[in-house]
Amino acid sequence: MLTTGCGGDMMQTMNDNINGIIANDAAEECSSEAEYYAEDEEQPEFNTEEYNAITENSFKSTVSDPLSTFSIDVDTASYSNVRRMIQAHQDVPAGAVRIEEMLNYFHYDYPQPNADEPFSVTTQLADCPWNADTKLMRVGLHAKDIDLSQRKPMNLVFLIDVSGSMYEVDKLPLVQKSFSILTETLDQKDRISIVTYADGDAVVLEGANGGMKDDILDAINSLHAGGSTAGAAGINTAYEIAERNFIEGGNNRIILATDGDLNVGVSSEDELKRLVEEKREGGVLLSVLGFGTGNIKDNKMETLADNGNGSYAYIDSVNEAKKVLVEEMGGTFITVAKDVKIQVEFNPAYIKGYRLIGYENRALSAEDFADDTKDAGEIGAGHTVTALYEIADNASTMTFDSADLKYSDEAAQGSENGEYLTVSVRYKKPDENESNLLAYPVTEDAYAAEMSNDMRFAAAVAEFGMLLRDSSYKGNATKQTVLDLLSGCDLQDDVYKTEFVDLVKESRIS
Known part of the structure; x- marks a missing residue:
């Protein structure tokens, strides 16, 4: 739960803009599929999602x-x-x-x-x-x-997967709407950068003032999906950008939006774990937003967030994006x-x-x-x-089995x-x-x-x-x-x- 001391007009404008994004998403929901797929084309049904096995805790x-x-x-x-x-x-x-x-x-x-x-x-x-x-x-x-009006300034890097696997309506288009919702909550004390990765990585925006909402939104909405997934290159570049724009005493964080399907360069769980473990020592945290169906790599996304000292959320709708990025903004971004x-x-x-x-x-x-x-x-x-x-x-x-301990009976x-x-x-x-x-x-x-x-x-x-x-x-x-x-x-x-x-x-x- 968060409180806010923002002015009423400013708060109302922010809420109106966010609600507008959600309303537009609802209106577009039925027609979005047609933009990506022919209506009469039957899409293949296959599932390559990956989850780590869990051995339940016993008594x-x-x-x-x-x-x-x-x-x-x-x-x-x-x-x-x-x-x-x-x-x-x-x-x-x-x-x-x-x-x-x-x-x-x-x-x-x-x-x-x-x-x-x-x-x-x-x-x-x-x-x-x-x-x-x-x-x-x-x-x-x-x-x-x-009180959000008293929050520390944020240095955020939006690290966005634009590889070919993100070319689905519940992936990159939803990523863009999610970051658009977050952008509406920013102000002039924040610094925003955008890094994308596919075959390689690209810096789309660096160190923009959080009040420059139109520039940030234009950069977000200009993105298109295609290519393979060189995630490690993007992660390295995102850390470099975050460190270059580091705010002493502020909230310095990378927000990775992906389906987790990294397939070029460093891509195994162990390699990704070592990569972010090394990078987190500089004071930049890494949070992960998972998107999509059919090929999400839950195991890799959880590994990145857990070892990047951030959190991991799965976004399946603009309403979930609002919950994670606006309603729970303090929990998501402010440690x-x-x-x-x-x-x-x-x-x-x-x-x-x-x-x-x-x-x-x-x-x-x-x-x-x-x-x-x-x-x-x-x-x-x-x-x-x-x-x-x-x-x-x-x-x-x-009843519970326990070892017969010679010297520990009294304890x-x-x-x-x-x-x-x-x-x-x-x-x-x-x-x-x-x-x-x-x-x-x-x-x-x-x-x-x-x-x-x-x-x-x-x-x-x-x-x-x-x-x-x-x-x-x-x-x-x-x-x-x-x-x-x-x-x-x-x-x-x-x-x-x-x-x-x-x-x-x-x-x-x-």
Whole structure:
């Protein structure tokens, strides 16, 4: 959530221009296909989309594994991509379903942080809806909201894939509309550059004043697709331009718009990871906007964003572009804390087993938590982050195998101090390299027999994700149990949560 102190006339003009782009897109939707394809031409149906396989987190014994450590994740691409598939009546690959990104697509009513902290941390325990033998624990973070009129200047490089694979109505034309929407939010303190890549790379605009909207929009709308995809060349040039226009103390960021289908030069996940890891040390962040269907390379786009210290969103409509680039502008572009890590220590005196739901590709070793050289996720202004654990307390009939440790028996018993667990969070301020530690003990007081509104909705999202993945841990979850959870939620006129209810109904899960 963001606030703005802009003048009323200026704000109204910006909103009118953005709404005009959205209205024009709706009017053009039916005719756009004809501009790209002959009406009577049948398009080939083939799918070369790529997703990394996910090995779900399993239950762990608190006797042998009392610590659960992971990096936060504010990406939302998985949800909007899955939504696109369901609405197109397509099968959803299990690798496309990252439950943490589905959870974090939505905003939750967590409290604002204290004045001296970048985010608040809240916890809640409730009965698990899909497993009568476990409890469900929610950990929620809410980064402080900001007044956009007080935001720092932005040095943005629009890095746009104009290769032949982008020659489809849901790719380059949608990219142009998305960046046009973002352009309407800029002002004179911002610097905007545009770099394109196909067979090679080209600098279309460099260091333009953000108030020069007509020049920026003309440059965006002049782009055409064609050629192969030399993405690494474009990335290198974008970093050079960003560094040349670097704003000390500002928001320096590359926004890559692509389907991820890099096929010339550096193109493997490992090569791309090394490339952006080296470049991020200069203080320029890399965020990724994914576009298109049929050949998107989700694995490569996620790798670029995660290792470029940015976020990854999937844009399937101008409304999604408005959500990511305007409504959530602070979260997308304005970092309030970096290298945010969470470590939960479970007390074996009360808890005998647990399972983290999602965050598989964000797992860290216990030692990484206090190691300030280990990279982790960033959180932007107004962002909420949600993590769910399935927990078996000592009343559960579940059993867990653990190693027979000769010297650790006493420690493994835990401490009967009333604390079920402790949630610890490490973070760095955006301009510092030493982490700060916050710790929050969780006692039986965190348990609520009746789920809160947010807890119920998050549980429904997690259930839905497990059903889409056909998870081994879905328990008694069904489409109907998801809908039952949602029927008890007050959605408070939240259009995205209301849309989720419709999405569940439309899905093919049983």
